[in-house]
Amino acid sequence: MKPIIQLLHFGYHQAMSCIFPVAIFGTLALSSVIEVPWIHRYDAILLVLLGVQYLMYRSGLETRDEIKVICVFHFIGLVLELYKxxxxxxAYPEPGYTKLLGVPLYSGFMYASVASFMCQVWRRLRMDMTGWPGIASSMLLGGAIYLNFFTHHFIPDFRWWLMALVCIVFWKTWIIYRVRxxxxxxxxxxxFIIVGVFIWLAENIATLLGAWKYPDQHESWKLVSFSKISSWFLLVIISVIIVAQLKHVKASRTTNDSH
Structure with a gap:
């Protein structure tokens, strides 16, 4: 009976950590079947997601520090979207007033939702890390991964080398989490792999709902390439590195303030 209780508690915290991602997919699903005549779909999605973020903050579901992390990821994601x-x-083929160079501003929230999940689950499961490689190596690796998303269009793609490097740099790193x-x-x-697979599944749902379209999906929807799992694997690493470093900085600041 105890393992079942533990699983239920774990599932509850995972579900609560997914509130913002679920809000995104729920908004995408509803907006794909319900048309509001006085507002473009992309604009409506942005307004809804801004409202969800405000309500999550006001209700205490997200802290001010978590909102800051989400804003950082929204910017990181939006820059990547503009380039891609x-x-x-x-492409984002539908019209909208809140589009910047062909990219709807709500798109940054899809990256921010990964950060939201990471922050929420970290706090709810009282997560910690052992064997963390340190700020220099982790941040340099995160920067190289992010840069590769841009440079692989005109120089060789180093994602497989970067994935191998991840295994080397983080081979001693373990996540510690607590359930009850x-x-x-x-x-x-x-x-990284587990979260990457789940985001890939979510990406298939998002493209099916018309959040965006890959070139081979314009005529009809097709399953997103399995190679995208590696992209999400690397993106999750960036999110973990940033969240872990911010948590470390906050912990150090709290410790110094207590002395």
Whole structure:
């Protein structure tokens, strides 16, 4: 009976951590079947997601620090979206007033939702890391991964080399998380893979709902390439590195203030 109770508690915290991603997919789903005559779909999605973020903050579901992380990821994601759309990797074909160079501003929230999940689950499961490689190596690796998303269009794609480097840099790193009074641990790279697969599944749902379209999906919807799992694997690493470093900075600041 105890393992079932533990699983239920774990599932509850995972579900609560997914409130913002679920809000995004719910908005995409509803907006794909319900047309509001006086506002473009992309604009409506942005307004709804801004409202969800405000309500989550006011209700205490997200803290001020978590909102800051989400804003950072919204900017990181939006910059990447602007570049990818410009390069023709995918497109947002519908009209909208809140589009910047062909990219709707709500698109940054899809990246921010990853950060929202990471922040929420970190706090709810009282997560910690052991064997963290340190700020220099982790930030340099995160920067190289982000840069590769831009440079692979005109120089060789180093994603597989970067994935191998991730395994080397983080091979001693384990996630420590707690469900009720019991502590569990998992290799960080395994967590990267699991989250990457789930985001890939979510991406298939998002493209089916018309959030954006890849070039081979303009005629009819097709399954997103399995190679995208590696992209999400690397993106999750960036989110974990940023969240972990911010948590470390906050912990150090709290410790110094207590002395």
């Amino acid at each position: 759309v410009w390069m023709g990797s995918w 009074s019991i502590t569990y641990r998992m290799p960080l790279t395994l967590a």
